[in-house]
Amino acid sequence: MSQKFGWNWLGVVPFLAFALLFLMLPTMNIVIGAFRTPGGGFTLANVQGLFSPRIMSSFILSIQISAASALLGCLIGFAIAAAMVHGGLPKWLRGPITTFSGVASNFAGVPLAFAFIATLGRVGLVTMLLRDWFGINIYAMGFNLLSFWGLTLTYLFFQIPLMVLIITPALDGLKKEWREAAEVLGASGWQYWRMVALPVLFPSLLGTFALLFANSFGAIATAYALTGSTLSIVPIMLYAQIRGDVLQDPHLGYAMAFGMIVVTGAANLVYIILRTRAERWMR
Amino acid sequence: MSFLLSTLRRRLSLKRLQRRGGPRPKSGNGFRRFWSWTALIVGGLYFFLPLIGTLEFSLRMRRGEYSLDAYRSVLEDPRFQQTLGYSVIMALATIVVGILIVVPTAYWVRLRLPRWRPVIEFITLLPLVIPAIVVVFGYIRLFNTSSFLPMTGTTMGTNILLMFGYVMLALPYTYRAVDTGLSTIDVRSLTEAAQSLGASWVTIIGRLILPNVFGAVMSGAFLSFAIVIGEFTMASLLNRPAFGPYMQILGANRAYEPAALAVIAFAITWACMGLLSLVTRITRVGRAGK
Amino acid sequence: MSFLELQNLEKSFGDTRVVKDFNLNVAKGEFISLLGPSGCGKTTVLRMVAGFEAPTSGRISVDGKDITRLRANQRNVGMVFQSYALFPNLTVAQNVGFGLKVAGVPKSERNPRIADMLALIGLPDLGDRYPWQLSGGQQQRVALARALAPKPQMLLLDEPLSALDAKVRVSLRNQIREIQQQLGITTIFVTHDQEEAMAISDRIVVMHQGVADQIAAPQDIYNRPSTEFVAGFVGTLNRLTADVLDPETGHIRIGGSEITLGQPLPAGRVTLSARPEAFRLAATGIAAQVTKVEFLGALISVAAQIDDTPVSFVLFNGGDDPVPEPGSRIHLQIAPSRLLIKQAA
Numbered sequence: 053m054s055q056k057f058g059w060n061w062l063g064v065v066p067f068l069a070f071a072l073l074f075l076m077l078p079t080m081n082i083v084i085g086a087f088r089t090p091g092g093g094f095t096l097a098n099v100q101g102l103f104s105p106r107i108m109s110s111f112i113l114s115i116q117i118s119a120a121s122a123l124l125g126c127l128i129g130f131a132i133a134a135a136m137v138h139g140g141l142p143k144w145l146r147g148p149i150t151t152f153s154g155v156a157s158n159f160a161g162v163p164l165a166f167a168f169i170a171t172l173g174r175v176g177l178v179t180m181l182l183r184d185w186f187g188i189n190i191y192a193m194g195f196n197l198l199s200f201w202g203l204t205l206t207y208l209f210f211q212i213p214l215m216v217l218i219i220t221p222a223l224d225g226l227k228k229e230w231r232e233a234a235e236v237l238g239a240s241g242w243q244y245w246r247m248v249a250l251p252v253l254f255p256s257l258l259g260t261f262a263l264l265f266a267n268s269f270g271a272i273a274t275a276y277a278l279t280g281s282t283l284s285i286v287p288i289m290l291y292a293q294i295r296g297d298v299l300q301d302p303h304l305g306y307a308m309a310f311g312m313i314v315v316t317g318a319a320n321l322v323y324i325i326l327r328t329r330a331e332r333w334m335r
Numbered sequence: 336m337s338f339l340l341s342t343l344r345r346r347l348s349l350k351r352l353q354r355r356g357g358p359r360p361k362s363g364n365g366f367r368r369f370w371s372w373t374a375l376i377v378g379g380l381y382f383f384l385p386l387i388g389t390l391e392f393s394l395r396m397r398r399g400e401y402s403l404d405a406y407r408s409v410l411e412d413p414r415f416q417q418t419l420g421y422s423v424i425m426a427l428a429t430i431v432v433g434i435l436i437v438v439p440t441a442y443w444v445r446l447r448l449p450r451w452r453p454v455i456e457f458i459t460l461l462p463l464v465i466p467a468i469v470v471v472f473g474y475i476r477l478f479n480t481s482s483f484l485p486m487t488g489t490t491m492g493t494n495i496l497l498m499f500g501y502v503m504l505a506l507p508y509t510y511r512a513v514d515t516g517l518s519t520i521d522v523r524s525l526t527e528a529a530q531s532l533g534a535s536w537v538t539i540i541g542r543l544i545l546p547n548v549f550g551a552v553m554s555g556a557f558l559s560f561a562i563v564i565g566e567f568t569m570a571s572l573l574n575r576p577a578f579g580p581y582m583q584i585l586g587a588n589r590a591y592e593p594a595a596l597a598v599i600a601f602a603i604t605w606a607c608m609g610l611l612s613l614v615t616r617i618t619r620v621g622r623a624g625k
Numbered sequence: 626m627s628f629l630e631l632q633n634l635e636k637s638f639g640d641t642r643v644v645k646d647f648n649l650n651v652a653k654g655e656f657i658s659l660l661g662p663s664g665c666g667k668t669t670v671l672r673m674v675a676g677f678e679a680p681t682s683g684r685i686s687v688d689g690k691d692i693t694r695l696r697a698n699q700r701n702v703g704m705v706f707q708s709y710a711l712f713p714n715l716t717v718a719q720n721v722g723f724g725l726k727v728a729g730v731p732k733s734e735r736n737p738r739i740a741d742m743l744a745l746i747g748l749p750d751l752g753d754r755y756p757w758q759l760s761g762g763q764q765q766r767v768a769l770a771r772a773l774a775p776k777p778q779m780l781l782l783d784e785p786l787s788a789l790d791a792k793v794r795v796s797l798r799n800q801i802r803e804i805q806q807q808l809g810i811t812t813i814f815v816t817h818d819q820e821e822a823m824a825i826s827d828r829i830v831v832m833h834q835g836v837a838d839q840i841a842a843p844q845d846i847y848n849r850p851s852t853e854f855v856a857g858f859v860g861t862l863n864r865l866t867a868d869v870l871d872p873e874t875g876h877i878r879i880g881g882s883e884i885t886l887g888q889p890l891p892a893g894r895v896t897l898s899a900r901p902e903a904f905r906l907a908a909t910g911i912a913a914q915v916t917k918v919e920f921l922g923a924l925i926s927v928a929a930q931i932d933d934t935p936v937s938f939v940l941f942n943g944g945d946d947p948v949p950e951p952g953s954r955i956h957l958q959i960a961p962s963r964l965l966i967k968q969a970a
Contacts (some may be wrong), residue, residue, distance in 0.1 A: 063443035064451065070436055071458050073484075074499045078473025079465055084594055085476065131374040139371025147612075154608040155601075156382060158561040161584040163600035166593040169586075171388030198771035209385065212378070233768075234677055235697040236704045237724035237775065241367075247723070251714040263463060270466025273567035277583050286466050294572055295470055309469040316464050 054130045085306035100305035107289070107304075111311060114269060115288040117200060121207035122264035126210070126257060126266045129215025136216075137223040144226065148219070153213035160210045165277035172197050198279040206278060207268045214267065215260055222256040262323035266316040288310060386601065393594035405595035414581055422570075422578035425494070426563040429501040430556045433509050436502065438552065441513045442544055445522045459510040464504055471500060471569045493573055500569045505562050510554035516551025517544075550614050557611040561604050628653040629674070629779060634683035636669050643669045645835040647683070654809040656802065658822035661832035662858065667815045668783060669831075674813060675781050676700050687778060703772030703810075707784040711756040714787040717767050718743070719754035721933040724775035742770040745804060762793035766884050769801065773808065780805065786821060796827055819859045825846065831855045847900075848963075856898055856965060863904075863936040865897045875961070880932035882911040886961045896967045901926070903963035904938035906946045910956040915949045929955065 089095045101107070135141055159167075171178050174191060182188040196202055226249055228317055234244040250257075272287040281288055286308060293305040379565075394401040396408070409415050444455050474496055478486040486492035524543070529539045545552065570577035582600070586593040627650035634647040644666040651657050659667035663718055672678040674685060685693045703724075711720050719726075721742050725735045731918045736784045738840040743749045746766040756764055766786055772780060782801070802825040805812050816822050822829050831846060831854070839851040840871030851854035867877040875886035877895070913936065917928040925940045925948055938957070940946060949955050 060447045061441075061451075062454065063447060064440055067436055067440040067455070070499070070502070071461075074474075074496075074503050075458070075461060075470065075488070078470050078477050081473045081477045082469055103545065109582060128374075128378065132378045135371035135374040138367075138370040139374070140434070141371050141375065147376075151608055151612050152382070154611065155605050156607065158558070159601055159604050161565045161567050162579055163565060163597035166582075166597035167385040167389040167587055167601075170392030170594045171385040177388035177391050189462065211570070212381075227708065227710060229706045229708050230712060232675075232677055232697070233706065233710040233771075234714070234723070234727075235677075236700070236702060236781075237727060237771070238698045238701070239723070240698060241729040243727050247727075248712045248714065252712075255468075266464055266466070269467060272468055273565075273583070274569070277586050280587070284416070290468055290472070291572070294468075294475065305472070305884065309472050310468055312466050316466065320464050 056265060074262055082306055082309045084233065085303065086310035088303065090303065091218075098303045099310070101301065101304045102307050102311050106284075107308065110284045110286050110289050111315070113200065113284070115315065117203055117207070117285060118265045118269040120200075121204045121211050121268045122261050123263050124204065125208055125211025125215050126261050129212040129260075130257070132212065133216045133219045133223055138226075149216070153216045156213040157210050157217060160274035162270065162277040164206060164209055165274045168197060168202075168209070169277065172202070172205070195242075197284055203275055203283060203285075205276065206274060207271065211264050211268065214264060218260045218263070219253070219256060221251055226252065251307065258323050258326050262319050264318045269316055269319075356454065365420070373453050389597045389601075393591060393598050396591040405591040406599075407587075409592050409595050409599070414576075418576050418578045418581035421576055422564050424503060426496055426560045428498050429563050430559050431557055432498060433502045433505055433555065434552055436504070437509045437513050438545065438548070439540060441510060441517055441538065442498070442522065445514075445517050446526055454487060456510075456514075459506050463507050467500075467504060467568050468572070470503065471572045474500065475572065487573070497569055497573050497575050497577075500573075501559070501563045501566065504566070505555070505559040505571070506564075506617065508558045512551045512555035513548055516548035516554075520547045528546075550617070553614040554611050557607040561607040564603055564607075565600050600620070627651055628655075628688055629813075630684075630686045631670070631674070632684040632686075634670065634673060634685070635681045636666070636673060636678060637681045643835050644673070645886070646678075647835075647837055649830060649837065651811055651813070651841065653811055655826060656805055656812045656814065656827045657827045658814045658816055659832055660816055660829050660859070663817060666830040666835040667817075667830075667832045670784055671781050671813060671815045674709050675702055675704050675777070683811075693946055701775070701777050702779045702781055703775070703777035704781040705765065705783065705785045707769045708785050709756070709788070711760070711764055711768055711771070715752050715755075716752065716761070717748070717754050717756070719743050720756070720767055721752075721770045721774050723771060733874045737775055742774045745773070746770045746800070760793075761789050762797055765789065765797060766800070771802070771803075773810070778811070780810050782812065782814040784815055784817070786816070786818075791835060794821075801825065814904070823859075831858060833858070850965070853898075853967075861937060862873040863899045863901065863938070865899070865931065865934055865936065867897055869893060869895055879911050880934070882931075882956075883960070884910055886959070886964070888961055890966060891968045893968065898961070898965035898967070899936075899959055900963060901938040903921050903960050904957045906940070906949070907958040908960060910958040913955055913957055915951050915953050915955060916949060918951055919924040929957075931957075 082165055086098050087096065088095055089097075132149070136146055145207075168176075170176050172190075172195075173179065176197075179190060182190055197206070230248055230252075231244055234248055239247070270287060272291055275283060275292065275333070276288055281292055290305060290308045290312070293308065393405050394403070396402060396404040398414065444452055475487065478484050478492075478496055480488040486496040498617070523546070525543055526539055529543050565579050565582065566577065567579035567583055570581070571580040582593070582596050583595060629649075629651040631647055631649040634644055635642065636644040647670060649670075659670060659825070661667045669678060673680050676692075676695060676699075678692060683693070684691060686702075695702070700708075706951055712723065715723065718739050722735045722739045725738060730738075739752065740749070743752055746769060748763060748766060748770075751759065751763065751767075756767070759767065765788075768785075782833075785801070786798055789797065798821055801814075811919060814822070814826065826843055828840060828842055829846050830840045833852075833854045839846060839855045841849075841851075846855060846859055850859065856862050867878055867879045869890045869892055870876045870878055870883065872890050872892045875890045876886045877886065877890065879897075911931055913929040913931045915927060915929045919928075920942075921925040924941055926937060927940060927949065928935060928937045930936070936957075940948065
């Protein structure tokens with residue numbers, strides 16, 4: 053038996069080699085680089101450099117945008133999925149909504165930025181229609197696509213469908229009998245959601261939030277194509293740093309990348325901790 | 336459109352209620368349905384307006400009338416053809432290599448190393464947590480010309496590096512798709528039955544396992560395609576002439592062509608997802624038919 | 626006066642009439658079973674009583690009050706589901722206390738009631754467990770406690786035993802009946818298992834294609850089935866075709882044998898329906914050949930053929946008659962009083 057086990061691991065060697073070479077070693081290289089002097093010695097100076105006002109503010113902006121788009125994505129996506137699964141909508145709508153969600157969640161990057169420029173940019177369709185038909189000039193009112201809310205609004209285009217795709221199976225997992233049992237015990241619809249459905253869904257909701265957060269935190273293409281480098285979110289600064297060393301300190305780049313891993317890692321750690329607490333009732 | 340439908344539907348149900356001579360006990364139903372339609376319509380507006388806006392914008396190139404000039408301009412651009420061709424080839428290579436890495440691993444883990452599953456699954460989910468820009472930054476440092484594996488030193492080497500990067504990006508989706516596909520068949524019994532008939536490993540994986548998870552593999556393949564075809568960060572930082580960076584450069588320099596490009600990109604994504612759901616449906620029907 | 630009244634209840638889904646002109650009066654404290662094959666409408670009747678389905682027409686009243694239009698959460702009924710339907714995120718105690726909590730009962734009153742309920746179902750120490758830590762039988766008992774905790778005016782059981790093992794099924798059904806009698810709660814029990822219905826009901830409603838074929842006590846359902854369907858669905862029924870040779874004395878020919886039933890019969894061809902216990906072995910009578918003998922403990926089930934018609938009957942283990950061997954030829958007498966006779970087409 054042990055002899056047999058001794059060779060079985062060989063079957064996953066190609067996969068492990070791939071993961072090591074193209075995922076883990078490169079990441080480790082960055083993490084180690086963040087704590088190294090150009091000469092190869094250990095230092096905390098790079099990480100300290102992260103706390104300069106310029107880099108700090110970019111991290112804060114990135115975290116704000118990611119949290120806002122993840123939170124709104126979760127809320128709206130949940131509303132749509134709940135409407136689709138439990139809201140008494142006709143059954144045939146499900147197929148089209150799911151397929152569309154698959155498309156929209158993958159329609160990220162450069163073309164998404166183009167689409168929003170063409171819609172909500174200064175001469176975009178919706179901007180023009182609002183101005184010409186309703187007399188509302190959203191740009192005069194302070195809206196700007198190249199801003200926090202503009203970027204959040206754009207990110208929602210892939211965040212909401214991603215939420216719909218992930219949460220729909222979880223909603224399907226809510227048994228009809230739970231609702232009926234709650235109802236027959238005298239619970240209102242709201243009481244059922246608060247005491248049964250939401251607690252049951254909580255781990256999935258939390259996991260999706262963490263995923264959506266990481267998803268927008270690491271996104272560059274959309275923001276870059278939308279704003280160029282006017283909006284200094286972390287990934288865009290790192291991108292510029294890698295391309296042309298705009299920070300005049302190559303090792304600050306390592307530190308920024310390390311900071312990104314710390315943020316997404318922390319988001320997932322919080323998720324894992326909350327999940328274990330929320331899942332006491334699970335196997 | 337859908338609002339009209341909903342009012343119509345509510346009218347109809349009202350008629351039915353009148354015939355029954357009273358409201359149904361679940362009067363919360365109408366309320367719930369109202370909010371459902373509201374959520375759907377608001378969502379629908381948010382998702383369709385940008386698409387309509389882009390389409391409209393892409394037709395505006397000629398002053399005063401709608402035309403396909405922007406599309407003509409894009410399609411005639413030799414760089415469009417070159418970069419799209421490059422990305423298509425990269426996508427196909429990514430799919431092939433991805434299948435070669437993922438299918439045997441998922442199969443082997445299910446067959447012989449069930450205790451390793453959490454570890455392997457954890458690794459496959461890492462790309463969702465580690466931002467792609469960090470990984471590609473690592474590539475540039477790790478595989479530079481003076482390293483143990485100087486992949487960025489040659490064009491071919493960089494292409495291969497980019498391809499592996501794409502396999503890594505698509506890993507969470509492909510692995511999950513294939514693993515789900517494998518869960519629907521009894522891997523162990525099938526393998527033992529084939530072995531008892533004297534089949535070789537190549538035969539077992541190629542003739543037995545692959546056809547059974549074909550739908551799942553194709554799902555993973557179309558997803559990979561959709562991810563790779565417009566990918567920007569990795570291709571841009573590795574300086575490869577891919578479709579994503581081309582779109583970005585065009586967007587920075589032109590007005591109407593980007594909208595046309597966005598429409599084309601959306602159509603490509605749609606085609607991928609359409610094929611994906613078609614394949615899942617066909618394989619599901621085939622399985623139900625057995 | 627009856628406690629629960631269902632009057633002219635009708636339910637259609639689209640063009641399908643699932644329940645047709647259903648009438649039932651249930652006395653306070655009575656245990657009624659709705660028995661029938663799947664798709665006969667029994668669950669729909671229960672769901673209409675619970676308030677999950679609205680009747681297409683008809684009236685439901687409890688204790689003289691019309692509740693037809695009341696929503697499920699206003700009806701104060703307890704319900705137990707086939708799939709247990711315990712809330713997985715709540716402990717056993719929290720599950721049992723759910724109905725009290727949503728009704729705003731303070732914790733100080735809730736806890737003793739929960740403890741009482743857990744004692745009632747015989748699981749006093751499992752309050753802190755989660756549903757997945759319990760066996761199926763335990764889960765269903767908790768579901769019963771949850772349904773009973775808010776002191777409902779009625780208990781509705783929707784195939785509560787179908788998901789359980791045979792042994793648990795029998796013990797739990799006895800426990801359900803005990804608790805029901807102890808509390809004196811009016812109960813409707815939906816099942817497709819005739820043995821279950823027979824064992825615990827005061828009365829049984831046999832349903833068939835949306836219609837109540839017969840509403841009667843278990844013995845009457847079995848001994849005096851009012852329709853062919855009831856006779857066939859409840860218990861085993863042997864069907865024999867006979868030629869009436871003398872209508873006045875009831876002299877008939879079955880297969881190659883002739884017997885006299887001693888009661889007047891219609892002339893021509895008749896169908897005789899008989900329960901297994903209507904037959905007994907005798908020296909003379911209808912000739913048959915034994916095909917199979919099954920030892921069931923106290924009883925022995927014998928399958929035989931009269932010409933080409935299969936019949937089955939039972940013998941007491943250790944009775945006077947020797948147990949026939951498979952393949953042997955025997956003679957059977959029929960008790961005329963246990964026969965259902967119908968003119969054959």
